[in-house]
Amino acid sequence: xxxxxxxxxxxVALFGLGGSGLSTARALIAGGASVAAWDDSxxxxxxxxxxxVTLVDLTSADWSAFDALxxxxxxxLTHPKPHWTVERAHEAQIEIIGDIELFCRxxxxxxxxxxxxxxxxTNGKSTTTALIAHILRRAGKDVQLGGNIGTPILDLxxxxxERIHVIECSSFQIxxxxxxAPTIGILINLTPDHIDRHGTMDDYAAVKERxxxxxxxxxxxxxxxxxxxxxxxxxxxxxxxxRVIPVSATRALDWGFYIESGKVIYRQSGHGPxxxxxxxxxxxxxxxxxxxxxxxxxxxxxxxxxxxLNCEEIADGLADYPGLPHRMEEVGRRGRVLFINxxxxxxxxxxxxALLSFDDIFWIAGGKAKEGGIKPLRPLFPLIRKxxxxxxxxxxxxxxxxxxxxxxxxxxxxxxxxxxxxxAALSDAREPVVLLSPACASYDQFANFEARGDAFxxxxxxxxxxxxxxxxx
Numbered sequence: 001x002x003x004x005x006x007x008x009x010x011x012v013a014l015f016g017l018g019g020s021g022l023s024t025a026r027a028l029i030a031g032g033a034s035v036a037a038w039d040d041s042x043x044x045x046x047x048x049x050x051x052x053v054t055l056v057d058l059t060s061a062d063w064s065a066f067d068a069l070x071x072x073x074x075x076x077l078t079h080p081k082p083h084w085t086v087e088r089a090h091e092a093q094i095e096i097i098g099d100i101e102l103f104c105r106x107x108x109x110x111x112x113x114x115x116x117x118x119x120x121x122t123n124g125k126s127t128t129t130a131l132i133a134h135i136l137r138r139a140g141k142d143v144q145l146g147g148n149i150g151t152p153i154l155d156l157x158x159x160x161x162e163r164i165h166v167i168e169c170s171s172f173q174i175x176x177x178x179x180x181a182p183t184i185g186i187l188i189n190l191t192p193d194h195i196d197r198h199g200t201m202d203d204y205a206a207v208k209e210r211x212x213x214x215x216x217x218x219x220x221x222x223x224x225x226x227x228x229x230x231x232x233x234x235x236x237x238x239x240x241x242x243r244v245i246p247v248s249a250t251r252a253l254d255w256g257f258y259i260e261s262g263k264v265i266y267r268q269s270g271h272g273p274x275x276x277x278x279x280x281x282x283x284x285x286x287x288x289x290x291x292x293x294x295x296x297x298x299x300x301x302x303x304x305x306x307x308x309l310n311c312e313e314i315a316d317g318l319a320d321y322p323g324l325p326h327r328m329e330e331v332g333r334r335g336r337v338l339f340i341n342x343x344x345x346x347x348x349x350x351x352x353x354a355l356l357s358f359d360d361i362f363w364i365a366g367g368k369a370k371e372g373g374i375k376p377l378r379p380l381f382p383l384i385r386k387x388x389x390x391x392x393x394x395x396x397x398x399x400x401x402x403x404x405x406x407x408x409x410x411x412x413x414x415x416x417x418x419x420x421x422x423x424a425a426l427s428d429a430r431e432p433v434v435l436l437s438p439a440c441a442s443y444d445q446f447a448n449f450e451a452r453g454d455a456f457x458x459x460x461x462x463x464x465x466x467x468x469x470x471x472x473x
Contacts, residue, residue: 001027002158006105008032011065013058015085016072017044023152024070024099025053036061038085058085063092071096073148073172079199098176099154100147100169105179107159114159117303118147118180120169120211121188121221123350124296125149128188129168130324131288131300135317136164139309148173164307171198171207184303185215188295190226191349205230215242219302222246222253223295247302249295257302259294264301264318279311280318286330287323290357326453328354332460337424339460342437343453348376351439355380360429362386362420364413367440367452369393374400374439381405385432386423388416392444412445413452417459434460 004027014025017039025048028035036056039045045055069089076083077096089096107114119129126149133145144156147167159165167182171194174180190205198204205226212218213234220231235244246256255269262283267276279301282288288297301314309317323329329341340358345351347370355361355377365374366389373396387407389397394409401407410416417434424432436456446452 001030002103002106002154002156004028004031004033004102004106004154006031006102006109007067010034010067011036012068012070013038013056013061013063013066013085013089014070015039015058015083016075017041017048017053018072018074020099020152020154021072022048022051022053023155024072024102026051027099027102027154028070029053036066058088063088063094066092066094068094069096070102071098071176073098073170073176076197077172077175079197095178096176097178098173099152100167100173101177101179103153103159103165103167104177104181107165108179111159111161113161115164115184115307116159116182117164117166117184117186117307118169118182118211118215119167119186119188119299120171120174120208121186122191124188124292124299125168127293127324127327128186128296128299129166131296131318131321132303133166134321135300135304135309135314136166136307138317138320139304139313141307169211171204174207174211177210179214180211181214181216182211183215184217184219184306185212186219186299186303187212187221187227187230188299189221189224191224201226209234212244217306218242218244219247219257219299220244221295221299222248222256223250245302247295247298249291249298257298257305259298262294264298264314266302266305277311278315279305280315282318284315284319285321287321287328288318289328290353292353293328293357326449328357329453329457331457332464334421334460334463335425336429336431337421337427338431338433339421339456339463340433340435340437341453341456341460342435343442343449343456345437345439346370346441346449348372348374348439351437352377352380354435354437355383358433358435359383360385360427360432362388362424362427362432362434364388364390364410364416364420364434364436364456365438365440366390366393366397367438367442367446368444369396369440373397377439378404385427385429386420388420390416390438390445391440393440413455414459417456417463421460421463 011034014037038058148170149168221227248258264279326343332339342354420434442452
């Protein structure tokens with residue numbers, strides 16, 4: 001835990017008692033703050049009370065007694081309208097901040113030289129964050145991994161000069177972190193997302209820009225127009241002491257970090273291409289297939305390079321990175337057939353990345369459909385040998401696939417996997433792939449995408465076990 005000493009002997013209102021909210025309450029109490037916690041959910045309040053957190057009904061509280069409102073990131077700050085606690089805080093003229101801001105203040109007070117790597121972007125930030133932590137740990141560094149991925153930031157060990165914090169930041173978290181100033185700030189990419197929470201794409205991009213604007217070293221993607229503009233603006237501003245470094249997965253750069261022929265390359269400013277250094281070969285990294293993962297790898301290599309790792313350490317870390325669960329996760333093999341769990345792909349845009357990463361695909365798709373279904377994936381249909389449809393979207397997906405891709409209505413995941421595995425084993429492809437990349441939400445048949453992915457992994461491993469037991473595939 002990181003006790004929040006910067007609010008010792010002060011009184012704060014805290015709203016939102018999910019995982020990060022409870023973590024924040026515990027850290028504030030441990031640091032000596034008086035916490036008045038509340039949640040609109042009775043279940044959230046009961047859980048907090050069971051952990052010894054003092055509940056105060058903030059609807060009738062005296063807000064003049066509070067020094068700050070600590071808001072959970074899932075609670076609307078501005079759009080579609082400010083939450084009622086936000087309005088009360090404005091009336092009381094107190095600041096509204098989140099758990100990452102509390103961490104930043106602790107770092108500034110106790111260990112201002114501690115290395116803090118903050119990562120954001122629309123897509124790929126979880127993989128990039130986990131990959132950075134993996135490479136650093138493999139090289140023997142003391143690493144704390146958390147934020148928007150896994151562990152809430154205040155549940156991590158406190159910042160220190162010998163420790164590296166690698167933190168994924170959502171736009172909601174950045175919005176609640178006015179003093180965000182990481183050692184290394186990473187902005188991977190930007191596409192329209194969370195517009196309902198930020199109002200416009202420009203507002204969303206402006207929030208994301210704040211993470212790199214305050215960084216000592218800003219690693220900024222140049223493969224989309226929004227990030228390219230942010231990088232150009234920060235470079236032109238000549239922020240004192242700040243280095244803005246471009247990163248690309250689509251083209252060689254005159255300087256910076258980029259992907260070329262499947263390798264991660266670093267070229268220093270003013271150096272010719274013959275002087276560029278190879279930091280890793282993605283052909284050796286099975287968990288980093290696809291152009292989107294090449295972008296993630298380029299950013300991760302750039303970050304750890306600036307932490308002092310050498311080429312060999314970076315290459316080794318890229319090669320044996322195991323990947324994240326449910327994100328193009330290799331979960332088994334049965335003869336030549338590879339099983340890939342991409343349950344996190346809950347829309348067509350996410351499924352596209354997986355489909356582009358393989359050639360001979362036996363595709364399991366379906367669930368609770370998102371707007372547009374799989375129509376945007378039509379250009380990729382030639383990569384699909386056959387589709388196995390499940391869930392509520394099956395009929396709609398069948399209409400889209402009709403005449404373009406062979407398909408089978410399977411209804412459930414276990415049936416789809418059995419049929420896909422059976423037919424993939426008969427394929428003449430060198431490495432046929434049974435791919436769960438549903439392009440759908442899960443909650444027609446599963447509680448969440450994790451439960452769906454866990455079921456797929458279990459079923460695939462059971463198939464592998466039957467082969468090991470002597471079954472002929």
